[in-house]
Amino acid sequence: MVNPSEVILRAGTLLRMERLADAERELRGLLAVQPEHVTAHAMLALALVWQGRPVKAVSESQEAIRLAPDHPYPHYVAGVVYHRIGHTDLAIGAIEASLALNPADARTWKLLANVRLQRDRYHEAADAARRGLALDPENSDLVSLLAKIHISLGEGEPARAAAAHAVRLDPESATAHLTLGQAELAFGAPRRAAESFRETLRLDPGFDPARELLVTALKLRNPLYRVLTKSRGHLGGWGMLGLLPLLPPLIAVFVLIALLHWAAWVAESVTMLRLTLGRATRLLFAGVEARTALVCCLLVVAGAGVLALGIGLGRDTVGTAGVAVMTLVTAVQEAAHTGSARGRAILYGWTGLLGVTIAGSVALGSTSAALLSAYAGLGTIWVAAGVRRLLRGRQAATVQPLR
CATH class of the missing domain: 1.25.40.10 (Tetratricopeptide repeat domain)
Incomplete structure (x- = not known):
């Protein structure tokens, strides 16, 4: 029965x-x-x-x-x-x-606020969110939604206050920490944003949007990258790359940005590995984050060892290959922090291709191939950005209304 x-x-x-x-x-x-x-x-x-x-x-x-x-x-x-x-x-x-x-159902007001936010009707969305909160003032998701609306309206302090309140209401909510990170990122605090996105991933390792936002936050901690991002908006997106032949000094700027990103990813790997191995924090991080950190630390050690071997043997190709191995840290981290499964597959494939090229450069004794591999490894920050943008555009294009 x-x-x-x-x-x-x-x-x-x-x-x-x-x-x-x-x-x-x-x-x-x-x-x-x-x-x-x-x-x-x-x-x-x-x-x-x-x-x-x-x-x-x-x-x-x-x-x-x-x-x-x-x-x-x-x-x-x-x-x-x-x-x-x-x-x-x-x-x-x-x-x-x-x-x-x-009219006394808070979840329905929350849904209405979400739909209005999707249509960029921000003030109407805020009104719906407040109507819901009047019925359920302890609803962390509704407070997070109100914070997102403030972000869309460019209201920094209300956005931060609402997002922080959502976290206080439910410290175990991945959504609340994600929204706080978005507020900090939107209003010029990428370091605090990165901390919030890490906490989001700790609470929900499968929360893919937080991975890409963490990448953005880590990159925006780089002052040169912030300047470049603003300049890129004035110069028509990635068209700035077309200016490189005309403005050779820009090449040095791009290389410096890539090196700073590599250093940031290495620091991220060391920090994550330390937290994973620490007695008090070993249970906070596991799975992909821990494995990625270990692989990246091993790449640095292995690359440094190959570089030292090349110097000791007086073989430029081997030494350059060692440098190229170390640059794979950027490629691995960019792949691991890509939200789309297809994007991760593409970038892991790119990383594997770089590894094969590095090994081939040593076998063939080609210093130029090893050097190009090193440049390509560092430049993965732009390859990854292109992959994310392409897949995001295709995903948006597949959302078609029912007939």
Whole structure:
């Protein structure tokens, strides 16, 4: 005998755990027995849209509304589904229908604030977030959302204050730490931003957006990079690279920036390895971060050893190859801190190609190939930036509305 209440409770837990296929199976089992169970249809819509099946998700949410048009939850779920697939107008319509039936639901006000923020209607988004907070003032996610709105409006102090308040409300929230980092990054504190992004990754190692933001924060700690970033905006993006043949001194600036980034990545690796091995902090960092730090430290040691061997043997190719091995730290760290799985695969492939080239330069006795590999390793900061931008653009282009 199926107990609907138990199935709904179990499915809700599975959704929160992101075990979406298991939640779908539970809900379909209930619907096989009670095909007009409103909550099961609505929750199934959530499980489907989060699995990337928008057409069926819309169908289930509309079925829930058909069965219970005077109940706010199906309208709320429809708003979530439409927001997820980028139909903001339909999302707002569904949300407003839900609020008309129950204006005292903080999560619905939060959803409305998110949709309005997506449409760049910042003041309306802030109003919706405040309406939600009036109902649930201890909601850390709502406070984080209000902080993001302040960031979008360019309001530095309110953004920092709201983000810090969100962290105080829920110190274990990865979202709260991410938002605090975004606020610090947006208003000129990249060092504090990096600390927040590290904490985000400690709490949720799979939080990919934090990886790329950490890269940005670490780069912006470099004063030359900050100047270059501002200049690049005035000179038409990456077109500044086209000026290198006309302005040779810029080459030295780019090399210096790359070297400073390499030094920062080495320092990051040493710090992470020390925290991983420390008795009091060894449980805070594990997995990819620890392995990446170990690999990078080993690359520095191995590269220095090969460099010393080359000097001792009087072989320029071997010594240059040692330098090139050390520059692989930049390539490994840039790959590891790329949010997109496809981007990581591309950059790890690039790193492997550099490693093969370095080994080949030694085998063939080609100092020039080893030197070019060293330059390419250091220059991975720009290769990685290009890969991230390309993949981000393609991802945005694939978001198409349903017909």
